[in-house]
């Protein structure tokens with residue numbers, strides 16, 4: 001019998017910050033089945049491909065070190081995929097954003113074995129630190145201090161697909177090399193992962209900036225579930241490209257928001273390679289802006305956007321999460 005549960009994909013395995021974001025969005029109920037993906041691309045691909053998966057939760061940006069570029073580039077690649085349906089210059093992506101979540105990041109230094117505190121890192125000639133690439137920029141100062149305080153220990157940084165995968169990798173590698181007493185494999189992950197994988201905390205709250213927060217997007221296949229209409233403040237995410245070597249082309253797009261008194265709350269960019277041109281240094285822009293459904297301006301607004309953008313994609317209009325303001 002097929003499951004009647006709502007299936008939610010997240011960057012796994014269990015215990016990741018993405019898992020926390022998914023739980024914040026959908027709760028821990030028998031009606032929800034959480035499915036761990038092995039990579040951020042898989043969080044996009046499997047949502048697109050598997051009709052029985054309803055939602056996917058992906059990391060987008062961090063308050064300390066900015067864009068999770070893997071996700072930005074996956075949005076870019078989907079927008080610029082020729083297979084996408086087009087309406088004039090508008091690209092209708094197969095996925096849409098229906099929500100956002102904010103997760104407080106409190107990284108721990110985690111060991112598969114109990115070393116009774118950070119001072120005993122000095123007992124190892126080599127310490128191999130595993131974590132998700134996005135984490136290195138959030139603990140740069142901590143790592144510098146480690147190297148200064150344990151100058152006889154060699155620290156090696158190893159990228160993993162997620163923070164929980166890092167704990168698992170550290171455990172497996174430590175077990176495989178159990179005879180080598182000079183090497184310790186550790187991970188940087190959440191305290192939730194420590195309990196799930198029955199590991200040990202060497203150091204608490206090691207992120208350089210307290211209040212470090214990661215923002216996640218909640219995706220669905222476009223049109224799967226109609227967005228509930230709430231009075232809550234909404235925000236729209238739109239990506240676009242402009243004509244290269246055309247002075248003022250970006251300003252012309254941003255001026256549309258100004259002319260309609262629309263508040264832009266974020267802007268960022270990523271390089272892209274246009275298939276029809278060998279030119280480098282072309283950029284796709286990502287803007288978010290406050291959406292007020294009570295204003296009767298939006299058809300005109302998007303007509304103007306369509307005129308000034310080479311290509312554009314409205315990824316979604318979704319409720320602003322209260323945690324944005326904390």
Ligand SMILES: O=C(O)C(=O)Cc1ccccc1
Nearest residue numbers: 016017018132134162163214
């Ligand atoms: O690996 C995780 O736990 C993730 O959810 C990705 C991530 C990594 C680092 C900070 C925030 C999210």
